[in-house]
Amino acid sequence: MPKPAHPDCDALARIGTSVRERLGTDRTFDRLHVEGAELYQADAFLSDVDCRHLIALIDHVACPSRLVEEGGWEDYRTSFSGDIDPEDSVVKSIDSRLCDLTGIDPRHCESMQGQRYNQGEYYHEHWDWFDTKAPYWRRESRNGGQRSWTAMIYLNAVDEGGTTDFVHLDLQVAPARGSLLIWNNARPDGSPNPLTMHAARPVTSGVKYVVTKWFRARPWR
Template sequence: MDAQWLEWTRHNVARGCDVQELQAILARAGFAACEITEALTLAGAPLASTATADAEVDYVALSRPSLVANPQAVGASPIDDTRVQLYQIPDFLDAARCEAIMALMDAWLRPSTVTTGSLYAGFRTSQTCDLGQMNDPLVAEVDARIAQTLGINPAWGEATQGQKYQVGEEFKAHTDYFQPATPEYAKFAGARGQRSWTFMIYLNNTPAGGATHFTRLERSFYPRQGSALIWNNLQPTGAPNPLTEHHGMPVVEGTKSIITKWFRDRGPGAMADTLGTGTQG
């Protein structure tokens, strides 16, 4: 929480404003429960009254879906860095499914967009396909398997997207979570809440370039057909994890096609997926 918001909190606590109302305002501005509690405590609000509007979100449970609790069951390997939750599954989709989805995507591509609406030209130069809006059985099958493999209720997920990158195209360094206390958060978070997990699948082998480079971890992952890369954009406290910043590096040779599905920190029903654990194939 920046100095301006901290001063706002201190000023309104000193004025005698209702603590629960201040909590709700800070939550709508995108701050996590731990940040709100800390700000109210620093401002001198009674500790007994510092429960926040995010209290119903069990971020610890969200950080431990079945993929995390039992990665071996779905063939997942954690990346050896305790600062982030980042997993790989080498053979999540077979070649036939990858090729079929790429054929679907090629017929429905549109220029990719960004949620902030203010980034400079060239920041994101790929094309996007709204796979989740198609009434296609293969897309539905893959969509269900993503949720089952991760272990989070599919109703907590956004509509699945596909992206295609030609030579020279990229998505410069960015985070998948919505930046708290910004117009972006106010516009896109809403009742669905913050983005939590990202599940990305590479649909083809890219001969050169196209890596997903985590800029603050100095780790790069190269497109390999059928492999999946999964990470949690949040910390167990619910605060965004800035170490998940990543750069879709420019394609140097060939193309890069991927599937991306984002999950939120809340949704209808229980968080845990009730459909069972997905299988590879």
């Protein structure tokens, strides 16, 4: 008998095809040359002024970062983070741009989250997609389901360290002010892609600021 479809698999496959076609013809983006995963990068996606504005918003809301599953994962993520005001004019503009670029329905967007990594802080290896066998999946299934794409914008260059490492792809991305990194958390068939495991490596000098936007298979909240 065939295996049952993974939750949200069909929706993720449709979203993946649509976004792939849009980004593939958009000269804003360069597809990164890695096998088995879809990652795109756009330099200077945000202006210096917008980056400074978002950094101030992050400093206003940042609290110790949490995990979707806390038990037994102490010190796995040591950054500070928080959801940024969705009614802020700059945030609304960025949200609109990301939805226009990807073609993803705005109803499928999570609130933009800001993250700050002080010297020595990090986030160990993880996926952005959800483990559908974990206890938290029941909550996330009701809250928009599986994550489809991730959009991460670096708000500053880091003096040393702080790279985003895709550990199964031999890919390290260094923060650059205003640059956007976007990737598909699923395979083309819509199943979760284990090759998208990534880590925020420790900042060894300076401070790192990023904002992240996650998209869901279904309307969020």
